[in-house]
Amino acid sequence: MMSRRKLRILSVASIIDPTGRYGGMPIVAYYQAKHLSKLGHEVLFLTAHSRRVLKIQEIREPAAPALLARHGLILSPTAYANLILKSRTINDYYDIIHMHDARDLLSVSLLLSREKTPSWNVPIIIQPHGSLFFGGKLTILKKIYDAAFLSRLVAGVDFWIASTYDEVLSILRLGVGRENIATIPNGVDEEAILGCSSSTKLHMSSRGIILYLGRIHASKRIEILIKAMRHVVNINRDATLLIAGQDEGEWHRLTRLVRRLSLEENVKYMGFVSEEMKYKLMKTAKAVVIPKFHCTALTVLEALALNRPLITTYESDRLEENLEKLITRVGNSPEEVAAAIEKMLKSEVDENGIREYILEVYSWRSIAERLENLYFKLLNGG
Structure with missing residues (x-):
């Protein structure tokens, strides 16, 4: 050897x-x-x-x-x-x-x-x-x-x-x-995760915050999430989708969709955010939603390490079996994504969750x- x-x-x-x-x-x-x-x-x-x-x-x-x-x-x-x-x-x-x-x-x-x-x-x-x-x-x-x-x-x-x-x-x-x-x-960055406490959350209203974090690119299928928000706000009028990430030419098209669905008050684009703000957004959100990702998206691991529910669709790459058990997968229709979001908004986030496991293995x-x-x-x- x-x-x-x-x-x-x-x-x-x-x-x-x-x-x-x-x-x-x-x-x-x-x-x-x-x-x-x-x-x-x-x-x-x-x-x-x-x-x-x-x-x-x-x-x-x-x-x-x-x-x-x-x-x-x-x-x-x-x-x-x-x-x-x-x-x-x-x-x-x-x-x-x-x-x-x-x-x-x-x-x-x-x-x-x-x-x-x-x-x-x-x-x-x-x-x-x-x-x-x-x-x-x-x-x-x-x-x-x-x-x-x-x-x-x-x-x-x-x-x-x-x-x-x-x-x-x-x-x-x-x-x-x-x-x-x-x-x-x-x-996942263990030092950054361990540095996040309950005080890391943003001081926002008590509305249900849903977060998309990642590149603003057509391959991410963000339009599915925006259409899902149309259904979510019919039940929870105060629900808010925060979209954060580097725009790669897709936000202009998504803006038109937001306007067409009259979601200007419920969908907010924050642009590219710093590392510190990224973790604050995750800690504030009731759930993180990434409609489609390739490879083991870093946001998936970070969300799980911060004990945030992660929703994606069957279009995303399949993860290791132990990770698959920790996320929520649904079909790629706005209705199915909306139903998963509504379920998360009604649930309490388990702040203890699976952090230790994620940090040990990933x-x-x-x-x-x-x-x-x-x-x-x-x-x-x-």
Whole structure:
């Protein structure tokens, strides 16, 4: 059995930002690296946000957003040529390469550098983070990318990490063997959760607060929730839906729906909120509703850790069996979502709930330990 020596891990992610402004993948990559570093390993980032390799120790919370604020891929041929030239150094220095996102040109450039390095011996792991999902405005671009790179991606990657059963199926459809896939969910920030007390709640009226927290994107099916609120307010006129998250071009359409249903007083958009405000909103809400999510949505784990009821539909990815028992799933009709919300509004929130279980199994520390075990298994030929 290989001893638990210090590993040198290269984490490849086009965006590194723990604020949530760019979705879940940058958060997951950041917290995985942070807690692997706490386990004694050296973790460095290769990111399109910086021309150099970024050490996890150099990220100062909350300074990271200021350091890595710009979104987007760097499409410079010079940058990729430079990476290929450095491939021998990468191969000689690192023990494990962990790539985030299956449709990312930064990851592809690293695989191309592997092809040009016959002596390459560093295992490459890829974690898609839902990027294998087809849909939305970029479907055509995804198909073009797949035609150009997907077969090389499958051939060049040694191991895959899925966060849900549905993502396992997506990877299997690529022709990857089941023995080359591990299921490791996302995690929750234990320190932040334990820092939330009953006083964390917002001083709002006693109206029933329903919360959607996440990206404002067509794939999230937020319109189902807004239509459900039309039914909810017929019974509970004071019920309020708070929608918080980064708008990705969808809120303009949703605003028209809110007006058409005359819900201006019952549906409020709060924009992108800070980490502190996020937890305050969760503690204030009677329930958190996410109509559709891919992977193990971070909001799901955070809501459960704060003992908030979580409602979703059968369109969302299936979670680990023990998590499935803790959430409420309904059909994707507004009527079914409304019925689930009405039930939660009538119930008292159990403030003791399942926090200890979530923090024990799904803290980032626990997730980092599962990753560490996987890394050593691969390096040991397992």
